[in-house]
Amino acid sequence: MTHQYPALTTEQKKELQEIAERITAPGKGILAADESTGSMGKRLNPIGVENTEENRRRYRQLLFTADQRIDSCIGGVIFFHETLYQNTDDGTNFSQLIKDRGIVVGIKVDKGVVPLAGTDGETTTQGLDGLSERCAQYKKDGADFAKWRSVLKISENTPSELAIMENANVLARYASICQQNGIVPIVEPEILPDGEHDLKRCQYVSEKVLAAVYKALSDHHVYLEGTLLKPNMVTPGHSCPTKVSHEEIAMATVTALRRTVPPAVTGVTFLSGGQSEEDASINLNAINNCPLAKPWALTFSYGRALQASALNAWRGELSNEKAATEEFITRAEANSKAALGKYQSSGSGTAAGKSLYVENHAY
Amino acid sequence: MTHQFPSLSPEQKKELSDIAQRIVAPGKGILAADESTGTMGKRLEKIKVENSEENRRYFRDLLFSTDPSISNCVGGIIFFHETLYQKSDSGKLFPQVIKDKGIVVGIKVDKGTAGLNGTDGETTTQGLDGLSERCAQYKKDGCDFAKWRCVLKISDSCPTSVAIAENANVLARYASICQQNGLVPIVEPEILPDGTHDLLRCQYVTEKVLAAVYKALSDHHVYLEGTLLKPNMVTAGQSCAKKFTPQEVAMATVTALRRTVPASVPGICFLSGGQSEEEASLNLNAINQVPLNRPWKLSFSYGRALQASALAAWQGKTANKAAAQEAFCSRAKINGLASKGEYKASGSADQASMQSLFSASYIY
DSSP states (O other), X not given: OOOOOOSSOHXXXXXXXXXXXXXXXXXXXEEEEOOOHHHHHHHHGGGTOOOOHHHHHHHHHHHHTOOGGGGGTEEEEEEOHHHHTOBOTTSOBHHHHHHXXXXXXXXXXXXXXXXXXXXXXXXXXXXXXXXXXXXHHHHHTTOOEEEEEEEXXXXXXXXXXXXXXXXXXXXXHHHHHHHHTTOEEEEEEEEOOOSSOOHHHHHHHHHHHHHHHHHHHHHTTOOGGGOEEOOOOOOOOTTOSOOOOHHHHHHHHHHHHHTTSOTTSOEEEEOOTTOOHHHHXXXXXXXXXXXXXXXXXXXXXESHHHHXXXXXXXXXXXXXXXXXXXXXXXXXXXXXXXHXXXXXXXXXXXHHHHTTOOOGGGO | OOOOOOSSOHXXXXXXXXXXXXXTOTTOEEEEOOOOHHHHHHHHHHTTOOOOHHHHHHHHHHHHTSOGGGGGTEEEEEEOHHHHXXXXXXXXXXXXXXXXXXXXXXXXXXXXXXXOTTSSSOEEEOOOTTHHHHHHHHHHTTOOXXXXXXXXXXSSSOSOHHXXXXXXXXXXXXXXXXXXXXXXXXXXXXXXXXXXXXXXXXXXXXXXXXXXXXXXXXXXTOOGGGOEEOOOOOOOOTTOSSOOOHHHHHHXXXXXXXXXXXXXXXXXXXXXXXXOHHHHHHHHHHHTTOSSOOOSEEEEEESHHHHHHHHHHHTTOGGGHHHHHHHHHHHHHHHHHHTTTOOOOTTOOOHHHHHTTSOTTOOO
């Protein structure tokens, strides 16, 4: 290993860092509205709405046209490709609409998971082919950040070393390519919450996965100040019999991040996974109240946890649009408070919550 | 990769974490007094003092029996094996003298460098054989932390990936073994300042080396909260034509650390390398003024930079003892202030104008 061949100029670095900082400014987080066509079907079916392009457009519209109350809560919106080129009823392009209100536009760029042969159902993620050209086009079309989701799972013998190494590598390649095109990469190494494993097991796996991710980012010369991390919170598996408190989740999560995520990373924007809207907010709040030094912004990049109530209120009816938008605004404001550690869910007192933090050396 | 087989119990973790926190308590750093017999010879030769066991004992005694207020700026002292079993003039074993002052006792445990065949003079460090048993004994004899030095160099072709990987791995093995025996490992991946390379080159190499070190520590299940890091500051090579200010050194150093050292590491204690006493203090001070989030303590683990004046004042003469202790005390206090960013060198501008020297917009 010899001389450095700078991957980015000073100006490119500055631009990337500023974008990352804007997205994760205090009290702000990300609306993940990048559900693929198939995933949108899974959201629309339960509320009896047909999965048509028009319905998807109408639905995203009621989110994007929320009033100025979300401007202090939402720093960035992740789009799916189709949505980037759709318009409001009066013909305003969605990307332009979002940009004009000072919110950063992001784009999902991966092309889904593919199996890793010879493993126990593990996957990697595809989408690197022609990624540089696609990023350049997205940048022209208004996007300033991107998102790529890799997936790992916990079981008796997973994640395997191969799955960890392969996903870390593909995330680093994606990140490197994004930065070359002025796009801040959100690095998402999601460890699924499925399983009977306990909190400690999830923490252990999260630490190993994140250590591999940051080694790969270093190897690929990625500029950390111009990236964001989108990890899972550290939680017990869905089928784990032992329940834990929000403070235990927070302590395990922050401990894992402190051991692996370099301070240079501008922000950590958690995915909500299978969490309910309220749990996702309470957990984020507990994370921000965790009494350990946290050198990065700790905020949200929520899909379902910002939209579940909105979808339910809408049910495809024009007359329900205002109510649906209100539900979204409510969750956006709750999570904005949670990102500042100031969220008080009805029925919980913050004082009682603080004392439940288990001493960190036990982790 | 499956289940975790915890290498440490919660009690063991707490003990290690508490020791590390005590060493880098606010305003405190480390006196590296672990010069091997041969290295001590080099120090004593300069002041024309014979390299005898008694002279080595006398000089360490001079340092260790300094005014007790020294414990306000010295959190830990690294010993060489021989010194651990020597006594002060009062007949007390040195570890006890130190412990009575509330200072943590550390021990150098590596056995020096060994060549990496097929490389351009690169090395690894040996000392793993029987290390666990040695650590257990050192713990009984009063030590609570250890130190192991790996060495890398910058040249046209160095450091190579094998040198980086091998040294990172051996540091992780050493760290793992120490923790099993209740000793906090100081991890020292020194990149020598020799060479004509510039500041950016040193920063790049430092980032690569530290990334490898922390990956290895993760792979070896080392408990980061119970470790300390002893790195070089990021500086231009000693033969580099261009000179850099303490603020530039500080910014490059903190940037490199922010990109590689997890926040769970409680403290980073810089080695002084070839720096003069004043340079080492000014740089440490500037580091503690860098306007970037620094989640670890940034302090010192200085050998020469704490002892040069003391040695020069001593000259091997008993009559100079007080003066030598005064010189040592002075440097210790200065570095204590520097570790808080509060050191004002005489004739230097105040903090406000110092801050403006940081090229806030310069991206490293």
